[in-house]
Amino acid sequence: xxxxxxxxxxxxxxxxxxxxxxxxxxxxxxxxxxxxxxxxxxxxxxxxxxxxxxxxxxxxxxxxxxxxxxxxxxxxxxxxxxxxxxxxxxxxxxxxxxxxxxxxxxxxxxxxxxxxxxxxxxxxxxxxxxxxxxxxxxxxxxxxxxxxxxxxxxxxxxxxxxxxxxxxxxxxxxxxxxxxxxxxxxxxxxxxxxxxxxxxxxxxxxxxxxxxxxxxxxxxxxxxxxxxxxxxxxxxxxxxxxxxxxxxxxxxxxxxxxxxxxxxxxxxxxxxxxxxxxxxxxxxxxxxxxxxxxxxxxxxxxxxxxxxxxxxxxxxxxxxxxxxxxxxxxxxxxxxxxxxxxxxxxxxxxxxxxxxxxxxxxxxxxxxxxxxxxxxxxxxxxxxxxxxxxxxxxxxxxxxxxxxxxxxxxxxxxxxxxxxxxxxxxxxxxxxxxxxxxxxxxxxxxxxxxxxxxxxxxxxxxxxxxxxxxxxxxxxxxxxxxxxxxxxxxxxxxxxxxxxxxxxxxxxxxxxxxxxxxxxxxx
Amino acid sequence: xxxxxxxxxxxxxxxxxxxxxxxxxxxxxxxxxxxxxxxxxxxxxxxxxxxxxxxxxxxxxxxxxxxxxxxxxxxxxxxxxxxxxxxxxxxxxxxxxxxxxxxxxxxxxxxxxxxxxxxxxxxxxxxxxxxxxxxxxxxxxxxxxxxxxxxxxxxxxxxxxxxxxxxxxxxxxxxxxxxxxxxxxxxxxxxxxxxxxxxxxxxxxxxxxxxxxxxxxxxxxxxxxxxxxxxxxxxxxxxxxxxxxxxxxxxxxxxxxxxxxxxxxxxxxxxxxxxxxxxxxxxxxxxxxxxxxxxxxxxxxxxxxxxxxxxxxxxxxxxxxxxxxxxxxxxxxxxxxxxxxxxxxxxxxxxxxxxxxxxxxxxxxxxxxxxxx
Numbered sequence: 001x002x003x004x005x006x007x008x009x010x011x012x013x014x015x016x017x018x019x020x021x022x023x024x025x026x027x028x029x030x031x032x033x034x035x036x037x038x039x040x041x042x043x044x045x046x047x048x049x050x051x052x053x054x055x056x057x058x059x060x061x062x063x064x065x066x067x068x069x070x071x072x073x074x075x076x077x078x079x080x081x082x083x084x085x086x087x088x089x090x091x092x093x094x095x096x097x098x099x100x101x102x103x104x105x106x107x108x109x110x111x112x113x114x115x116x117x118x119x120x121x122x123x124x125x126x127x128x129x130x131x132x133x134x135x136x137x138x139x140x141x142x143x144x145x146x147x148x149x150x151x152x153x154x155x156x157x158x159x160x161x162x163x164x165x166x167x168x169x170x171x172x173x174x175x176x177x178x179x180x181x182x183x184x185x186x187x188x189x190x191x192x193x194x195x196x197x198x199x200x201x202x203x204x205x206x207x208x209x210x211x212x213x214x215x216x217x218x219x220x221x222x223x224x225x226x227x228x229x230x231x232x233x234x235x236x237x238x239x240x241x242x243x244x245x246x247x248x249x250x251x252x253x254x255x256x257x258x259x260x261x262x263x264x265x266x267x268x269x270x271x272x273x274x275x276x277x278x279x280x281x282x283x284x285x286x287x288x289x290x291x292x293x294x295x296x297x298x299x300x301x302x303x304x305x306x307x308x309x310x311x312x313x314x315x316x317x318x319x320x321x322x323x324x325x326x327x328x329x330x331x332x333x334x335x336x337x338x339x340x341x342x343x344x345x346x347x348x349x350x351x352x353x354x355x356x357x358x359x360x361x362x363x364x365x366x367x368x369x370x371x372x373x374x375x376x377x378x379x380x381x382x383x384x385x386x387x388x389x390x391x392x393x394x395x396x397x398x399x400x401x402x403x404x405x406x407x408x409x410x411x412x413x414x415x416x417x418x419x420x421x422x423x424x425x426x427x428x429x430x431x432x433x434x435x436x437x438x439x440x441x442x443x444x445x446x447x448x449x450x451x452x453x454x455x456x457x458x459x460x461x462x463x464x465x466x467x468x469x470x471x472x473x474x475x476x477x478x479x480x481x482x483x484x485x486x487x488x489x490x491x492x493x494x495x496x497x498x499x500x501x502x503x504x505x506x507x508x509x510x511x512x513x514x515x516x517x518x519x520x521x522x523x
Numbered sequence: 524x525x526x527x528x529x530x531x532x533x534x535x536x537x538x539x540x541x542x543x544x545x546x547x548x549x550x551x552x553x554x555x556x557x558x559x560x561x562x563x564x565x566x567x568x569x570x571x572x573x574x575x576x577x578x579x580x581x582x583x584x585x586x587x588x589x590x591x592x593x594x595x596x597x598x599x600x601x602x603x604x605x606x607x608x609x610x611x612x613x614x615x616x617x618x619x620x621x622x623x624x625x626x627x628x629x630x631x632x633x634x635x636x637x638x639x640x641x642x643x644x645x646x647x648x649x650x651x652x653x654x655x656x657x658x659x660x661x662x663x664x665x666x667x668x669x670x671x672x673x674x675x676x677x678x679x680x681x682x683x684x685x686x687x688x689x690x691x692x693x694x695x696x697x698x699x700x701x702x703x704x705x706x707x708x709x710x711x712x713x714x715x716x717x718x719x720x721x722x723x724x725x726x727x728x729x730x731x732x733x734x735x736x737x738x739x740x741x742x743x744x745x746x747x748x749x750x751x752x753x754x755x756x757x758x759x760x761x762x763x764x765x766x767x768x769x770x771x772x773x774x775x776x777x778x779x780x781x782x783x784x785x786x787x788x789x790x791x792x793x794x795x796x797x798x799x800x801x802x803x804x805x806x807x808x809x810x811x812x813x814x815x816x817x818x819x820x821x822x823x824x825x826x827x828x829x830x831x832x833x834x835x836x837x838x839x840x841x842x843x844x845x846x847x848x849x850x851x852x853x854x855x856x857x858x859x860x861x862x863x864x865x866x867x868x869x870x871x872x873x874x875x876x877x878x879x880x881x882x883x884x885x886x887x888x889x890x891x892x893x894x895x896x
Contacts, residue, residue, distance in 0.1 A: 332768065333764055333767075334767075351761050355757065355758070356757050357753075374747070377746060378745045379750060
């Protein structure tokens with residue numbers, strides 16, 4: 001049936017340049033109605049730019065947009081919404097202290113008075129919820145809802161505006177595996193009702209499991225559009241990167257040595273007085289990678305920040321048997337580095353790098369008081385630059401130019417600058433947070449290899465990641481955090497994503513999983 | 524992203540901004556029925572046409588270099604110190620105390636002593652807002668501007684009740700002793716055969732200001748402390764990650780800033796007035812903000828912007844003296860310069876950037892014999 005009708009969306013020869021950067025180059029794509037169409041590509045491949053053009057945020061330099069067989073100009077997002085396009089952003093655009101209902105009508109109220117709009121919306125919301133199994137309490141405040149529910153509100157917002165075409169940008173980044181599965185069930189439901197869905201992601205598994213058709217983007221160009229059933233993850237990865245990629249990390253079994261880092265009853269209270277880490281204990285040994293899995297916001301970030309010297313805590317942490325200060329002046333990053341702790345932070349742009357510094361200035365960041373970088377009162381910038389040149393070469397950082405500012409590097413190369421800086425200090429303990437977030441597949445492979453190489457050199461590695469696949473492939477032991485506690489430890493060979501997913505949702509007993517899961521979701 | 528050549532960014536853009544400001548000023552002058560060409564001629568000859576004019580221009584510029592550098596170093600730590608006025612006022616008090624109560628044998632020693640005293644008082648005046656910002660999170664813009672008023676009140680009290688010589692009706696200190704009088708440019712340049720106006724107030728402090736520019740450049744771009752200050756200014760979370768203490772950097776940057784503002788007093792109090800009077804700063808603390816903005820917080824930019832504003836001050840005074848153009852118009856011209864170089868910077872910058880990038884792309888396209896990828 002699909003072939004006989006006009007495509008829901010057809011883009012013809014879309015091009016868009018930002019200055020000298022060609023973000024989209026002659027892109028043509030046909031999305032048939034009633035299908036789930038995946039768009040996959042590395043960070044910076046131009047997926048988001050393309051969708052922003054479709055949603056009226058940017059104006060294309062060239063090309064045409066056809067919607068349901070008619071040529072349409074989309075100068076702004078209002079027009080896009082009127083044309084039946086709904087967008088669910090990666091970062092939700094919801095008012096935290098408004099109710100679900102208030103958020104849904106926001107910007108689509110009819111008239112100056114809210115009451116009639118709210119009553120109308122409530123009726124429509126009930127109808128939509130029943131139709132698509134999207135049940136949300138209309139009177140709940142957004143701040144009280146879990147991330148999975150907030151996302152449903154975003155979807156309802158789009159449906160309320162009568163969207164027939166739904167675009168989801170990296171929708172599973174913040175979800176537990178169970179929540180992600182639920183989302184995909186909802187999308188299936190929407191599809192059967194005749195909606196068209198465009199799913200933007202960099203996760204191969206999601207593409208394989210949910211889409212009907214998939215388009216691959218690389219460096220601003222559409223490299224292929226294939227039926228999902230006719231392709232494989234390996235082929236898609238190759239199309240994305242342009243060469244063969246090793247999806248699994250090759251590594252020898254770990255040979256754990258002495259305990260390098262011992263954490264005992266660590267507690268962290270944040271600025272608002274909320275306890276974020278609730279008394280956790282664990283050990284990391286030399287020559288092993290301890291992976292901390294968990295959904296973002298369950299205390300892993302705080303744990304890393306404490307160990308890296310960015311946050312104060314109570315409890316006891318020993319490095320090589322000697323305690324380190326958890327409060328006061330000697331609990332800072334400088335002192336931590338002197339104790340042999342290196343830290344690849346979760347957010348390279350806000351923490352790990354000074355985005356306006358040259359690459360060579362960034363390779364000293366955190367180690368800038370090292371005596372080898374000093375010459376009398378002044379900093380030895382020549383030594384710094386030489387050091388940077390060496391790291392650029394060894395870590396294949398591109399462009400190989402130490403005078404580029406950090407913001408001019410791609411995400412993957414920015415991360416390589418951080419990883420190079422931290423690994424080259426040859427630390428006893430390496431803290432790694434989200435090492436491959438927003439990093440292209442090619443660089444992921446490289447960064448993973450470097451982490452394993454450090455482990456094989458007999459160093460301890462503490463890895464925090466929300467990507468289960470990454471945790472499973474890198475770790476020698478896995479601890480799962482939920483709500484500030486460690487729910488359990490598993491060995492990667494003896495567990496699977498399903499079991500870890502339950503732990504990540506706070507369920508320790510798999511037999512009781514079902515009822516508790518629902519309880520959890522209803523929260 | 525691609526960028527423009529450095530000289531365009533640093534010189535051409537501000538130059539065009541200043542040009543536009545002057546054009547609009549010309550329109551205003553026409554509107555009040557005067558001849559703009561005549562006015563510009565008068566300003567230029569008045570400020571730059573004689574060593575007398577230069578002497579005043581450079582004297583004002585010296586003030587603005589100190590306060591401009593003060594604002595610039597705070598900017599590097601993303602601190603908006605608008606308390607230069609108060610810090611320079613207190614610096615004046617420090618300089619006056621040093622000159623009045625210590626029997627200096629020679630002006631060189633007096634200069635060093637007065638510089639230290641001015642810097643100390645200025646830094647102390649900046650230290651309180653800095654501490655409140657670092658430890659309590661009180662916004663530095665609010666606290667520094669409040670301290671301007673407190674500083675003015677303190678000076679008023681000290682001059683009227685403590686430093687005023689008995690019997691004098693003037694709220695000013697006694698004259699400083701002869702040994703503390705600084706050599707003017709006339710005295711400095713005479714031995715090398717340059718005839719410089721005797722009456723102009725520009726003095727040896729100018730050299731100290733130039734030295735300060737160099738030292739500040741060294742500090743910001745060549746030392747560990749400068750590295751930390753800039754890093755903190757770009758991203759506080761990143762600074763914490765690197766083990767740079769926000770409290771320490773806030774304090775140090777503000778102390779340096781206050782010290783520089785306070786050092787201005789060696790020029791206006793010690794070099795020119797040779798006694799401490801009320802309102803000796805004459806708004807230089809605020810002009811410093813415009814100078815730092817226009818100079819993009821770089822010492823060379825600050826130097827050039829300070830000379831421009833020195834020219835506007837002196838040229839404006841001449842204009843008010845010889846024509847019917849009211850003194851207030853000078854403030855209009857200064858305001859337009861600040862508006863265009865500071866607030867409306869992007870209005871000029873982005874079209875120029877587009878032109879340059881388009882030209883470069885065209886050039887590259889012409890050169891590309893084979894496609895890069």
